[in-house]
Amino acid sequence: MDHFSKNAAYYSFPPEFVPDSYGSEGDDAGFFEVPMQEPPALHPDHPLAQTIGEVEVLALECFQHDRNRSETRSRSSRRRRADRSRGSNRGDPERRFACPFYLHRPVDHMTCLTRVDLQAIKDVKKHVWNSHRLPPYCPICGGIFPTTSSCDTHIRYMNCTPQEFVKPEGITIQQAQQLAQPTDARMHVDLQWLSIWAVVFPGEPYPTGTYPSGSMESAVCAFRSYWADNGKRIVSSFLEERGFHRYNLPDEKHNFKALFRTVLNRVVDYLVESFSHEDSSMAIEGLSSS
Structure with a gap:
């Protein structure tokens, strides 16, 4: 039972921690409250x-068309925004934050780039909690379990064989409690992000940036911003031209969002794949002819 007592903190929040922390003034614990x-x-x-x-x-x-047309204009605009944002705590609203786990091991956490939109520091904290929580595991054999109770039962029986194993990756309750501490809004957002990194990967060197910055990553973030601004108009115009407005489609709002x-x-997946196998300038032509 010594193993259990030493590792109990890795499994789930104790009941006394969760209710009182939700929404308490002056902390960021609200990101625990709403599940993804x-x-x-x-x-x-x-x-x-x-x-x-x-x-x-x-x-x-x-x-691609809009990006080519506005390339020169947006370049000068970015310079102006960069000049204005120096010393600011808001940063560039068009850029996305990186998941710390993605920067730590991109290949293992590619979905943190392709399926997650982290526009604010609280988004990063919520994502880390929901997607990178340390799973219930046995400290003796290293087995991972779907629930805390099943792991507890396994440990109580103490009938497994000690094994050498790599500890599962994820944040503990103690780290989550640290992330829930108040964030100084006066601090630049890059420093706020680095404070998350220091909690998640204590003692490890800081990354060179807090945003996805490679060519492939920049293309993904650029399209994500573009789609947020223009996607509804593009989809609506397409459906209008195809006559879908004449159909009484069930649960229309849900299905529009799904599309x-x-x-x-x-x-996003196509952009990632195109950067992996060919020059990005060929991406649009390749998809259009497929």
């Missing part, structure tokens, strides 16, 4: 599902 919601899904048999490929191509074409999200994910 599953994104809306489009049923394969739904009429809108047949449009996904076309909307994906249209989204990429519009993105919007599906196209976003597919374009």
